[in-house]
Amino acid sequence: MNDAQSDTLKLLLMSDLHCTGAGGKRPLEAAARRLIFQNPNMRSGEETLDLLGSVVDKYAPAVDHILLAGDLTDTGAASELEAVAAALRGRDANLISVVPGNHDIARFYPFSNKENQRSVFKHAFSEFLTPGPNRLESDEYFPFVKTIKKGFVLVGLDSTILGRPIWALEGSLGEKQLRKISELLDSRAYSDSNLIFLIHHDPLARTGILPPHNVLADAARFKNLLFSALENKAARSICVIFGHTHEKKFECLRGVSFVCIPGFAFVKNKPCFTQIQINASGGLRGTF
């Protein structure tokens, strides 16, 4: 839907596709991952891709934008990344945005070299990122910023940590990204906009003593930037959209909305996604 008269933003949210073995390669790794997850409801890569295509085809005409919050693949293999990107291609690229998850960037084998993994991800999904392929090689690529509808600005973040093994679940935004987020908010360029932050890791997840350390290491700093930005009216509203913990949840903290998207891959025969609407003044409602 691209109704210029409408002042409400309609979003379709998906996350944690974990497309294991998608693209027909790495069948042993896919089988091993399914065994480790021990989740009989986990879809195969091909089932997930089919469902992704049908959900996008069905809901794209009714929404302004589609967001995918990472862990699009399970092992981060180039064949998996390419298979998911291919399932999204052919649709209006201006309608879809993605960010990476820890599985998209992780090392599956202990000694594999994944130094260029961010580059592999960015090239596979280049048309769903912004501002274009000329910056794809840059470490400074994230955060990306794009206006997805008049008055609604999307900020895409990378919370993955390069070189971590597949069982390591934690994330971090890092100093450079936090500084850029701070600069973006301090600029007051978006004081009349509703800001939507898309990130893989859950900034609300609580840390524990034992692994898995599911958390975003710098979540407190990230949230404090958003809280003070809203208090200082640097944005009309702020909404943070994420996945990773596979939970369906919504919380509002100090005026900032937090929406966690359920895991797409883990309920057999039932598409797992969320739809939300944000109105011009930042009011949010959805199918939680």
Ligand SMILES: [Fe+2]
């Ligand atoms: Fe994740």
